[in-house]
Amino acid sequence: MVDADQTFVIVGGGLAGAKAAETLRAEGFTGRVILISDERDHPYERPPLSKGYLLGKEERDSVFVHEPAWYARNDIELHLGQFVDRIDRTAKTVRFGDDGTLVRYDKLLLVTGAEPRRLDIPGTDLAGVHHLRRLAHAERLKGVLASLGRDNGHLVIAGAGWIGLEVAAAAREYGAEVTVIDPSPSPLHHVLGPELGNVFAELHREHGVRFHFGRQLTEIVGQDGMVLAARTDDGEEHPAHDVLAAIGAAPRTGLAEAAGLALVDRAHGGGIAVDASLRTSDPDIYAAGDVAAIEHPWLGTRLRVEHWANALNSGPAAARAMLGQEVAYDRVPYFFTDQYDLGMEYSGWAPPGSYDEVVIRGDAGKREFIAFWLKEGRVLAGMNVNVWDVTEHIQKLIRSEAQVNVEQLADPHVPLDSLTS
Structure with missing residues (x-):
């Protein structure tokens, strides 16, 4: 007591x-x-x-x-x-x-x-270098994006993770020019693997975002305390009025x-x-x-x-x-994102290397689908893109740890809840 x-x-x-x-x-x-x-x-x-x-x-x-x-x-x-x-x-x-x-x-x-992790390169002390973690950061960045949109300004984002992509989408909606730089071969590579990252790459490209994969920033170039450009390790110089460091936390x-x-x-x-x-x-x-x-x-x-x-x-x-109550925190990991007209929910845990198959249910080209990451026929994680009211069923599949029929899993006409019954 x-x-x-x-x-x-x-x-x-x-x-x-x-x-x-x-x-x-x-x-x-x-x-x-x-x-x-x-x-x-x-x-x-x-x-x-x-x-x-x-x-x-x-x-x-x-x-x-x-x-x-x-x-x-x-x-x-x-x-x-x-x-x-x-x-x-x-x-x-x-x-x-x-x-x-x-x-x-x-x-x-x-x-x-x-x-937020900091960029360890020259130029990070310039006025136009930003992070996004706190409300004060968001208030400042909101004004920056509006200004970039009005003036056709350029935003360079270091990092193609969730924060980087969500800010890229916001910046494009304001009308800013956006370049995203990431050392991985695709967006969200360490979360979704190579199979699904390109869905997000194509989404952003359709909205005018430029990607520079397999590279990382080496210097932020400025003059009179203001950002002028961002250089990458291949020698390229990318025009920039502002830079967002979105390289994790x-x-x-x-x-x-x-x-x-x-x-x-x-x-x-x-x-x-x-x-x-x-x-x-x-x-x-x-x-x-x-x-x-x-x-x-x-x-x-x-x-x-x-x-x-x-x-x-x-x-x-x-x-x-x-308070002394018995607690076993066993929640299925869950997160979500909204970018342009894409809404997504992800349940589970399937880092690259932990799964042997990705199964698509629906039409990935139209960005209305569910992706499942499997290991030996068991669902480790599921991501529903513009498909709603399925999170409970996906998490039940994950928790069941049961081997599933892959053909039925991929068939949108087979109810998800029937796969665990």
């Missing part, structure tokens, strides 16, 4: 942290809940930053997890614009870095998220590392090592969201997922575990 005199501290003010605080109250916890965020904005969701809000289709207030008054109404002690610089596991305290204030905890949740593990918590090597995804109940190597400290590398119960591997659904679900799971 959790004592009402206990204090639960949450470090990190994103979706995972806000939903964890919400869950603690929903589950009846009456002790202190302290939520600390190094951002000055109230906790918000990140997908709109590269989608609706960036495009000007959603208002700024729509990104917030809760209205500001919700925190006081639910007795959540919210500390915005403050950061924690030390965890003392023996004294069970966290220290505010700005004034040294110590806050004692009974249970601690780390949801410190991730930060690194988990923010510094606080956990300094506290001596077990981490995962970067070569294996990085992050704070947690078990299926989101507990770290310290039994009173938990981690969730982008920073947590979770020992997945049925995938049989440690997995760190940097997507909205993981933050949405792992924050509440960690909160329940902190």
Whole structure:
């Protein structure tokens, strides 16, 4: 039984942290809940930053997890614009870095998220070099894209991952010229493999995006502090007024590392090592969201997922575990994207090399299909493109771990739910 005199501290003010605080109250916890965020904005969701809000289709207030008054109404002690610089596991305290204030905890949740990886090349200090991770980044980039569109300006994007492609789509909708540079042979290569990446390449080419694959940036050229061009390792110089670095994100593990918590090597995804109940190597400290590398119960591997659904679900799971409930976080990894008129949902986990076959159900040419990644006849992952209300069936196929009839799997006339019955 959790004592009402206990204090639960949450470090990190994103979706995972806000939903964890919400869950603690929903589950009846009456002790202190302290939520600390190094951002000055109230906790918000990140997908709109590269989608609706960036495009000007959603208002700024729509990104917030809760209205500001919700925190006081639910007795959540919210500390915005403050950061924690030390965890003392023996004294069970966290220290505010700005004034040294110590806050004692009974249970601690780390949801410190991730930060954009930086380009390690000359010219990154120029005014026109951008990243996209925080609301302030999106606000700035939104104005940049509108200006580029008005002036027929050029945006160079380093990275053909989800953020890179979503910003490319937004930039084209504003009317900017866009070049995407990536060392891989196709977009999303490390997620979708070579079989499906070209679907996204063709989508963007149809909308005027130029790709430069198999190359990487070596220098951003500028004058008077402004960007003029971007050079690649083949000697080409690409016109640019602005450059977006979209080369991935690194988990923010510094606080956990300094506290001596077990981490995962970067070569294996990085992050704070947690078990299926989101507990770290310290039994009173938990981690969730982008920073947590979770020992997945049925995938049989440690997995760190940097997507909205993981933050949405792992924050509440960690909160329940902190309350002493039995938790086994075994969600099927899920993410989604919207680019131009293409909407996509992906469920599962099938990195290149883990599967032996890709099966297409529908018409990939028309971009209305479902792709399945299989290993020895078992579905590891599924991606539905402009086909809706099938995620539950795809995830059921994945969870079943049953061998499927490939011909039936590829046939749109065979109901998906019949393949697991």
